[in-house]
Amino acid sequence: MITTKSARVIGVAVLAAAVVGGTAACSGSPSGGGSTAGGTYTLWDPYPDRDASSDWAKAIDKCAGDLGITIKRTASNTGDTVKDLTTASPNLPDIALVDNPKVATLAAAGLLTTTADNGLDVSSIQENILTAGQIDKKTYGVPVGANTLGLYYNPAVLQAAGVDPSSVKDWASLTDALKKVVAAGKKGITFSAVGTEEGSFQFLPWFWGAGGDLTKLNSSEATTALSTWTDWVKQGLAPNSVLQNTQGTSWDEFKTGDFGFAENGSWFKADADKAGYKVIQLQKTDGGAAPAPTGGEFITIPVQKDTSRYATSVKITKCLTDGDAGANALGYIAPTKAGQDAQLKADPTLRFWVDAVADAKPRTADNLGVKYGTISEQLYTAVQAALSGSASPADALATAQKNVDAKSK
Template sequence: MITTSKGIRAASALVLGTALIGSLAACAPSSEGGGDSTTYTLWDPYPDRDASSTWAQAIDACADELGITIERNSGNTGDTVKDLTTAAGNLPDLAMVDNPKVGTLADAGLLTTNSETGLDTSAIEANILSAGELDGETYGVPVGANTLGLYYNPEILEAAGVDIASVTDYASLTAALEKVVASGAKGITFSAVGTEEGTFQFLPWFWGADADLTELDSSAAQSALQLWTDWVNKGLAPNSVLSNTQGTSWDEFMTGEYGFAENGSWFKGAADEAGYLSIQVPGIDGGAAPAPTGGEFITIPVQSDTSRYETSTKIVECLTTGNAGADALGYVAPTAEGQAAQLEADPSLEFWITAVGDAKPRTADNLGISYGIISEQLYTAVQNALSGVSSPADALADAQAAAAERLQ
């Protein structure tokens, strides 16, 4: 069992927390994120969304409403987190943070609490909000959420004689894949890449087998990893899953050669155009497996001039009220009211709203900052098993030992 107590969290973050909090005290922002009282900085992980995008337009609309200037700086999610942890003397006013990283940044003393800024999260669905909780405090507001599902190509399944209603658990899904491959098509594609994306995609199968992230070497965890390993070894999934990102995996599925693909709600539009449909990832013995919640929180980093928090709070409220940010980014809204509005506008969202409702955060079970360490060992175990370096049991035993050592 991996221990994840508050004391161990603090120990594992010692270098980060001490260095950064010390830096904050010695090198606090001289004027504020934007440099003057009407300019506010926002960092986000969306370099692909340019000034003409709906997201940029939502930011501009909020700036106009509040009579301020919002300067936007975009990078990928990893760079946003890295930049925040090294910018203690020049933190932005607002930062979009991938939800499992919120606790890490909060533990390092870089984020304000919602009780400090007055942000109200009472209407947000618990399974979406909990990713931003640490030791009884919440940090920032989720702009929305996405999650994973199991897409399928109905034409390929029909040609293979597979009734999607028969796919209810791991065994029946494997049987369906065998029929698809026997018919001359390809089975399933997904991402098992050696990054957080690989863990993200493995978690529905891991949790669906009733495995726990604090016990990576359990028999349940072995069942999940054995499933993926068998698919690759038997040719039901391609070797390319080892290097596939979620994007390249989707490109494979879009060739029309595959029966199934595990991927995210953000591909719904492309799936609709191609005539592909979705079911939730099944559990090992039936029912829907809990998939992880994806998406970012809009957080308010610590500033030396605390008077800036009032306007920063208004910016967050503007981007998270009335589904402005969620709709702009293609997310399921974080509130029941917002989801109802989305469903009324587009009834085809029902599947994904249900899937998000059944999802859970990657930092569930109070993992907090321990999640990053555990995730790294888990995707390493997946890589080792699928590549044939280790058996699933040995790969997970090594992962458990490595995680436990780093969390001491």
């Protein structure tokens, strides 16, 4: 997701049950050849809201204890972490956690090692989420875990409107359900179409679900997706507030009990469970699960003058990713099967989100790398233009592609 402090805090509650009973410990013994010779290693992360008493800090401390080293942790906000990394060279930390679309930016700047450089084995990492850390077949980082989007619904609202949630299998049946909900006196669907990365993040399941390709923003498939959102707003099936909604304010709208559906993330699972809301996967236009984008941070190993440090950095990385320790501490689905199995054993209700992450797709997939930032900016700008009525979906996307092409020259 596009993580915020509040969303992260909620996300931790999602997996709270999985942390109980000591699962903050690393799974198995550290791997990576040879014994760890002690010393101090530095780790930067974007979680200033997680102090020394947090599950995340405890997971790091546990790894340090198991490895016989000291890990000096520095936390700052997401944007600050990336900015600090770009200005810290050659004094880079041993480990850095960054939002997954930023891996490409740091790799392009020459700040990150590849797995060929550092010797990290990524064979156990779920392939579809690993691609966010890959550029030109080189791997620059691994996910500590992942989250994604689903289609929540309010059973009471749907029942009153005569809507069977199992009938929602594609966009046509969803639109039909929205019309029934509105006819029954409630509101259809809420989501975030704000003019930021959050807007792109929430539009991508529809874009990809229609068969869209991020290198062709002006395709007929992309127009189909944007026309669907635009028609919902025009017909009153989605409120005008989606233009300003963040994912948090969209969730607040849904919690009023006035809406039948809400597109939102796994980080709201605990809140949804408490309220009795249910969730289904977002659909492709003609049916089947649409790929939703993956959110979450990647653990990277920045370039060091002393390359002998990489061996221990690899051990730290594996300690935080091999099992469920790091993912539980951050409220994510684990990136490995072993980690997911442990989470499901502790909380079987996570099955939906484990499956959703398996169907998800990183935003920088298809080898987009640093191009994604420009594409995303033009995409959410086009969404804003179409939903506000200042341009037709086709014209808004044509302008978006024209601007992407101009900036890539």
